Amino acid sequence: MSETGTSGTTLWRGVWVYAEQRGGAVLDAGFEMMSVAGELASRLGATVSALVIGHGVEGCSKELIARGAGEVYLADHPALDQYDPDAFAAIVVDLVQVQRPQILLVPATGFGRDLAPTVAARLGTGLCADCTALDLDGEGRLLQIAPVLGGKDLATMLCPVARPQMATVRPGVFPRLPADYSRRGQVLRVDCSRPLEQRRMTSLGLLPHQAPGKPLPQAEVVVAGGAGVAGADGWRLLADLAGLLGAEIGGTRPPVDDGFLREDQMIGQSGVTIRPKLYFAIGISGDIQHTVGFAAANIVVAINKDPAAPIFKVADYGIVGDYRQVVPVLIEELRRR
Amino acid sequence: MNPLNVIVCLKSVPDPRRSGAIVLDPRTLTLRKEGAPRVISPLDKNALEEALQIKSLRGGLVRVVSMGSASALDNLREALAIGADEVHFLSDPACAGADTLATARALAALVRSLGGFDLVLCGARSFYGSTGQVGPQLAEMLGIPHLSYSSAIEFTSSQGLRVKTEIEGGSATFDASLPLLVSVTREINTPRGVSLPGILAARSKLLRVVSCRDIGLDPGEVGLAGSATRMIRVSAPVTARQGRLLGGTASEAVGTLIAELRREGSLPPAVGRIAR
Numbered sequence: 001m002s003e004t005g006t007s008g009t010t011l012w013r014g015v016w017v018y019a020e021q022r023g024g025a026v027l028d029a030g031f032e033m034m035s036v037a038g039e040l041a042s043r044l045g046a047t048v049s050a051l052v053i054g055h056g057v058e059g060c061s062k063e064l065i066a067r068g069a070g071e072v073y074l075a076d077h078p079a080l081d082q083y084d085p086d087a088f089a090a091i092v093v094d095l096v097q098v099q100r101p102q103i104l105l106v107p108a109t110g111f112g113r114d115l116a117p118t119v120a121a122r123l124g125t126g127l128c129a130d131c132t133a134l135d136l137d138g139e140g141r142l143l144q145i146a147p148v149l150g151g152k153d154l155a156t157m158l159c160p161v162a163r164p165q166m167a168t169v170r171p172g173v174f175p176r177l178p179a180d181y182s183r184r185g186q187v188l189r190v191d192c193s194r195p196l197e198q199r200r201m202t203s204l205g206l207l208p209h210q211a212p213g214k215p216l217p218q219a220e221v222v223v224a225g226g227a228g229v230a231g232a233d234g235w236r237l238l239a240d241l242a243g244l245l246g247a248e249i250g251g252t253r254p255p256v257d258d259g260f261l262r263e264d265q266m267i268g269q270s271g272v273t274i275r276p277k278l279y280f281a282i283g284i285s286g287d288i289q290h291t292v293g294f295a296a297a298n299i300v301v302a303i304n305k306d307p308a309a310p311i312f313k314v315a316d317y318g319i320v321g322d323y324r325q326v327v328p329v330l331i332e333e334l335r336r337r
Numbered sequence: 338m339n340p341l342n343v344i345v346c347l348k349s350v351p352d353p354r355r356s357g358a359i360v361l362d363p364r365t366l367t368l369r370k371e372g373a374p375r376v377i378s379p380l381d382k383n384a385l386e387e388a389l390q391i392k393s394l395r396g397g398l399v400r401v402v403s404m405g406s407a408s409a410l411d412n413l414r415e416a417l418a419i420g421a422d423e424v425h426f427l428s429d430p431a432c433a434g435a436d437t438l439a440t441a442r443a444l445a446a447l448v449r450s451l452g453g454f455d456l457v458l459c460g461a462r463s464f465y466g467s468t469g470q471v472g473p474q475l476a477e478m479l480g481i482p483h484l485s486y487s488s489a490i491e492f493t494s495s496q497g498l499r500v501k502t503e504i505e506g507g508s509a510t511f512d513a514s515l516p517l518l519v520s521v522t523r524e525i526n527t528p529r530g531v532s533l534p535g536i537l538a539a540r541s542k543l544l545r546v547v548s549c550r551d552i553g554l555d556p557g558e559v560g561l562a563g564s565a566t567r568m569i570r571v572s573a574p575v576t577a578r579q580g581r582l583l584g585g586t587a588s589e590a591v592g593t594l595i596a597e598l599r600r601e602g603s604l605p606p607a608v609g610r611i612a613r
Contacts (some may be wrong), residue, residue, distance in 0.1 A: 129467070143569075
């Protein structure tokens, strides 16, 4: 086992956050981790350090310091403008081996879920995926809480000996801290030359999907449909409702399979986590794999013709009925306001 | 172009569509099977399909590797029936309770026992733990580069590949060369099923079952003993809400709903026009 697996875990200090950025701005998921990192650090009597890798990313330091980073490690280089598994992992591993943080948090984004296991394997340390809660035990060790079995159970995990204790953190769960620009912190520039030499592939760039509307995790109102929504007519009805409410559209796996929704409109354990003020679950039975995705919604309204559908147990309001009758009435009533 | 030696990592899991039957015992933290049927983890089927498509293009071998208990055997025979040439299965009690690090270490030893390879494919995430970590960690242990969440793989030359990966809001494309590990998503292909000729052919294909000792694995490096993390508790998520059913006709129910939402201030301020 590598050196990091030795005893003397008290020599490892600090709570680190890999603040993934895109286009020179830290992702929401990065800011969300700052809130939980800050809470853990204050309980541990430790500092929060943020790690930013990219090109043209100086602006990120100010934003991270304003959200509690005592230090920001900045790896800024033209060749880092696109994610590269080898270079990015080498930068993180080199820094961790020198600085020895006790905790390293990475957002469970597409790149984060590639970077974190690579880093963990190189360091010979433990990594828990997609955590929705983080806590400390009586000995100040990190408790990583994550859903398993499609969201059916919540598992609490520990990394008793190896360091750093690593976790990827599910986006859309933790609060985004507001910025306080009076806070102070250090910016430490990282030399990237050696990591860059370790690249074994070439990035050809990032192509954004042409998706209209707001990303679901940012939507205030969401209208979602499931297997019970039939055909293009059914989805048009939901689109009409969404249009009236200024809502984004989402749903479960079956409409994605049938082509009515894109993969990134799927809400649930293997999709996105959302926290809208208002959520409509239409023609959705309420399988746990989906319901964990909107657990943080303020108000949930379920419309389903099956009175025994589990969705009604996780909704604030339920209407038992055929959505093809109920939704047009809802649209009519809303327009009359 | 020369034929390729492709390895597919495959995991047998409780059927995700019957997840109600699977119970995680909160005391022992082990799965109580309760007769829950097992399937090939869905994305691993995509990985196997991709390997078979590559084989029809380039020729070569498709060999499946897996780690698990005897409950996986039916699924492994299914992999042969779908078209894999061989299955190599590490089945050893010492491997139980493995986290992704210990799993990757075990699979790496299994892969190394096969001699050379060109490409390793696996599903990006499995059902159950669904960490998506084993692929990258296996690549690390094998000393090869990796790409995750791939939706398309094409060969640009004998040893060169262009791999498209999916992230939030976009796709990232890379040029890479063999040897390589790629983890795949559902978008990459539509997995073929089992055919009768496939079932018949499977009977004479190799299904090699090995223990840790057979492949030079120290039991202390695998399973719970070789894991850096451990599960200490399991609980049910709390998702229940007041669940108020609104009765009457559709009109009445909707009327009550809107009144309640308005009262709570939950309705958005401006109700817009229907966009066409």
